Amino acid sequence: MATFIPGALPGETVLAEIVQKKKSFQRGLLTEVLKPASDRIDAPCSVFEDCGGCQLQHLNYNASLAWKQSRVVGVLERIGKLPGVKVHPVLGMAEPWRYRNKVQLQGGRAGGKAALGYFSSKTNRLVPFADCLLLPQVFNRLKDYVQEFLHSNWPGMRAKQVVIRRSAATGEVMLGVVGECPPLPWEDILNRFPQVKSIVVVDPAARQTRLVAGKSKIHDTIFGNHFMLSFQSFTQVNPTQTEVLYAKALEYAGLTGNQTVADVYCGIGTITLALAAQARKAVGVEIIQQAVLDARENARRNGVDNVEFYAGPAELVLPRLAAEGLRADVAVVDPPRAGCEQAALEAIVEMGPRRIVYVSCDPATLARDLAWLKERGYDPVEVQPVDMFPWTAHVETVVLIERK
Numbered sequence: 001m002a003t004f005i006p007g008a009l010p011g012e013t014v015l016a017e018i019v020q021k022k023k024s025f026q027r028g029l030l031t032e033v034l035k036p037a038s039d040r041i042d043a044p045c046s047v048f049e050d051c052g053g054c055q056l057q058h059l060n061y062n063a064s065l066a067w068k069q070s071r072v073v074g075v076l077e078r079i080g081k082l083p084g085v086k087v088h089p090v091l092g093m094a095e096p097w098r099y100r101n102k103v104q105l106q107g108g109r110a111g112g113k114a115a116l117g118y119f120s121s122k123t124n125r126l127v128p129f130a131d132c133l134l135l136p137q138v139f140n141r142l143k144d145y146v147q148e149f150l151h152s153n154w155p156g157m158r159a160k161q162v163v164i165r166r167s168a169a170t171g172e173v174m175l176g177v178v179g180e181c182p183p184l185p186w187e188d189i190l191n192r193f194p195q196v197k198s199i200v201v202v203d204p205a206a207r208q209t210r211l212v213a214g215k216s217k218i219h220d221t222i223f224g225n226h227f228m229l230s231f232q233s234f235t236q237v238n239p240t241q242t243e244v245l246y247a248k249a250l251e252y253a254g255l256t257g258n259q260t261v262a263d264v265y266c267g268i269g270t271i272t273l274a275l276a277a278q279a280r281k282a283v284g285v286e287i288i289q290q291a292v293l294d295a296r297e298n299a300r301r302n303g304v305d306n307v308e309f310y311a312g313p314a315e316l317v318l319p320r321l322a323a324e325g326l327r328a329d330v331a332v333v334d335p336p337r338a339g340c341e342q343a344a345l346e347a348i349v350e351m352g353p354r355r356i357v358y359v360s361c362d363p364a365t366l367a368r369d370l371a372w373l374k375e376r377g378y379d380p381v382e383v384q385p386v387d388m389f390p391w392t393a394h395v396e397t398v399v400l401i402e403r404k
């Protein structure tokens with residue numbers, strides 16, 4: 001019977017305690033690894049088991065890439081009923097550590113002290129840490145500093161979250177505290193951490209972001225274009241692999257300069273601007289109003305004038321644009337985990353693209369949407385997974401889909 005045991009690896013002999021029995025599967029808790037898999041390694045992180053943010057640190061990196069590839073194949077077969085689609089080996093990182101450009105730390109208490117850390121998987125239990133290996137060193141040091149400050153000045157800890165983001169291209173760092181916070185010693189922070197160019201405090205109840213020191217946005221360069229990132233701006237969290245992902249998406253788009261292309265779920269327009277450079281016209285659709293304002297400003301800043309951005313849910317905006325007669329030669333979609341709403345997919349099909357490029361962060365909803373598109377005459381041609389989140393179980397994929 002299929003038995004799910006977190007922490008066990010394929011091919012291992014383990015001792016486990018069965019905690020749940022169902023008709024066709026059961027769940028167990030790992031007690032002891034009796035015969036380890038040859039790919040098992042010692043997880044380098046000291047809080048690996050307690051934190052749960054990484055799920056694969058006990059598996060060697062190449063084996064984790066192979067596992068991710070087979071997971072995509074399996075999900076496409078099971079959920080999408082799409083056997084035989086070409087799934088390429090996962091594009092991994094040469095140096096898969098300290099890759100994140102953003103972290104959201106939770107505020108809480110641990111060991112009788114105010115602390116910052118991650119919530120243990122599926123709980124609100126705070127796991128403090130000394131050195132998260134997915135974060136640049138400066139994030140860990142800044143975390144220690146803010147944690148010590150909050151402990152000394154406000155042991156009650158009412159800061160909900162501390163967010164740190166950095167531009168990989170310029171090294172500029174932004175520090176944000178969400179929730180109540182005593183006056184931050186910003187001069188000392190700027191002295192000790194010269195990379196910090198922006199400090200903000202966010203009041204989530206009033207939805208207000210107050211600039212404490214420096215400037216309100218930091219500079220970044222993403223796939224050749226220049227961007228100003230505000231505290232709320234969404235960007236991909238792994239800048240090295242973003243370049244790999246976007247290059248693949250652009251290659252699959254196959255633009256030659258005279259097409260109209262739709263970029264759905266466009267965020268601040270990072271992919272849209274790259275598409276626009278190779279197309280006659282690009283149209284971006286994004287639900288967050290501020291992101292669309294940022295996208296327009298970013299387009300102007302980069303001298304790109306053949307783009308239009310629309311704010312609103314794709315499932316409402318796209319049907320309207322299709323009804324108004326918008327046709328697209330190529331559509332790129334990059335939805336959140338939930339995948340695309342059917343109304344959005346229907347409108348895309350109505351726009352009649354020859355190609356659809358689907359960028360996905362969840363193979364299950366991807367498989368569902370691919371199956372739907374196949375029924376409408378759009379076949380998945382090839383699938384390229386990219387390792388955006390090394391040591392976690394997450395898989396990012398980009399798929400080339402063509403009209404029959």
Ligand code: SAH
Pocket residue numbers: 234235236264265266267268269270271285286287288291312313314315334335336
């Ligand atoms: N392509 C961008 C953003 C991808 S993340 C990039 O690479 O940076 C997915 C984006 O979809 C987010 O910006 C999110 O705000 C947006 N989004 C979520 N639901 C949406 C919806 N129903 N309609 C349009 N955009 C949506």
